[in-house]
Amino acid sequence: MTAKYSERFIYLDHNATTRVDQDVLKAMMPYLNEEFGNPSSPYLLGTRAKEGLERAREEVALLLGCQNHEVIFTSGGSESNNMVLKGLIDFKRPEKFHIITTAVEHPAILNPVLYLMELGVKVTVLPVDSFCRVDPEAVRKAILPQTTLISIMLANNETGTLQPVKEISEIGHKHGIPVHTDAAQAIGKIEVDVNDLGVDFLTVAGHKLYAPKGIGALYIRNGQNLTPLIHGAGQEYGKRPGTENTILSAGLGAACRIARKRLKNDFQNMEILRNRLQELLFGGLDDLVLNGHPEKRLPNTLNVAVPGIEGGLILEGLPKIMASTGAACHDRTVRLSHVLSAMGVAPEIGMGALRFSAGRSNTIEQIEEAANSIINQVKRMRDGRP
Numbered sequence: 001m002t003a004k005y006s007e008r009f010i011y012l013d014h015n016a017t018t019r020v021d022q023d024v025l026k027a028m029m030p031y032l033n034e035e036f037g038n039p040s041s042p043y044l045l046g047t048r049a050k051e052g053l054e055r056a057r058e059e060v061a062l063l064l065g066c067q068n069h070e071v072i073f074t075s076g077g078s079e080s081n082n083m084v085l086k087g088l089i090d091f092k093r094p095e096k097f098h099i100i101t102t103a104v105e106h107p108a109i110l111n112p113v114l115y116l117m118e119l120g121v122k123v124t125v126l127p128v129d130s131f132c133r134v135d136p137e138a139v140r141k142a143i144l145p146q147t148t149l150i151s152i153m154l155a156n157n158e159t160g161t162l163q164p165v166k167e168i169s170e171i172g173h174k175h176g177i178p179v180h181t182d183a184a185q186a187i188g189k190i191e192v193d194v195n196d197l198g199v200d201f202l203t204v205a206g207h208k209l210y211a212p213k214g215i216g217a218l219y220i221r222n223g224q225n226l227t228p229l230i231h232g233a234g235q236e237y238g239k240r241p242g243t244e245n246t247i248l249s250a251g252l253g254a255a256c257r258i259a260r261k262r263l264k265n266d267f268q269n270m271e272i273l274r275n276r277l278q279e280l281l282f283g284g285l286d287d288l289v290l291n292g293h294p295e296k297r298l299p300n301t302l303n304v305a306v307p308g309i310e311g312g313l314i315l316e317g318l319p320k321i322m323a324s325t326g327a328a329c330h331d332r333t334v335r336l337s338h339v340l341s342a343m344g345v346a347p348e349i350g351m352g353a354l355r356f357s358a359g360r361s362n363t364i365e366q367i368e369e370a371a372n373s374i375i376n377q378v379k380r381m382r383d384g385r386p
Helices: 003-008 022-032 044-064 077-087 107-119 136-142 165-174 246-284 311-316 338-342 364-382
Strands: 071-074 098-102 122-126 147-151 179-182 201-205 216-220 301-305 327-330 333-336 353-357
Touching (some): 022 044, 071 077, 077 147, 077 201, 147 165, 165 179, 246 364, 333 338
Parallel strands (some): 098 122, 147 179, 179 201
Antiparallel strands (some): 071 216, 201 216, 301 353
16 A cells, blocks of 8 residues: 555445555566467467466465366356355255355355245254354254355455354265355455365455455365356356456466465465454443454454444444444434344444445554544544534
């Protein structure tokens, strides 16, 4: 982040998106200019583009701990999720299929699931506890003879809470059921190894780990088959036809390479920033509420609520601080996010929810400035001062 930019804003919304890393930009530039070949073309320009594509695939695979051919490039997390949810269903006999998921998934899971339900697919949406965690035993009890897929996110985008995906994978495999995890928020923040987790499918979203928007990946364990969403030529091992986007794929590959090298230091730095922000806010404000698990969460994510004051109004008075809220206001009615609702957060608390997510560009000075500004703003609002 440039000095000019960092002076204007304090960006604490890295769970929404990240700024493209400068080294990622450098990796993409050749494919915007001289290396413009089609990866399917047999001549030199085409083979060089293909080599760049495969280098990028290898970098993603190294970050995930899988084989290169198990990585499929997509347009992002939503497409990857849809590929799994719809690719395992026979639409001629939808009533014979069953999917298990949770009430706190991203809309890129919940909306496709609702679509499938309308077609006749049976879906079990499991509740979570007050910390945003699903009980693996509830997953086991939800399994039916026709269960086709268990899809449970690795890290919640609002609270940062980590789900027991490894335990759930073990349960699924005991019953011969494939397991998918939407790891969009986790990749680049915590160590993610597909074999350790035991998952059969895993979603990656590039713009969450300093790659461009519009690129993602789907891990498909060797031996698993999906019906393609798109039908065309045989690109991406026939699982995602269409001319490959070498430009954005190169960016994702570079971002994964950088994330692999920086993971330990980034984890420590983000945790320090998150903990400092939490310490200052809870030290400066009474009645503050922590949403999510206090320990089993992403190192960068802090979701807090200020009871009785709308989070959106708090941020409106702090234009320099860029963060998210846990509720939306429509026609003077505050509606909680589906995540907070599923956690059983009371409306008078959830209406004041604020999500802060730190990233590589943040400094301890920014965190302290943000905390002081938030504390002062809340105290002004509580005192009725503008």
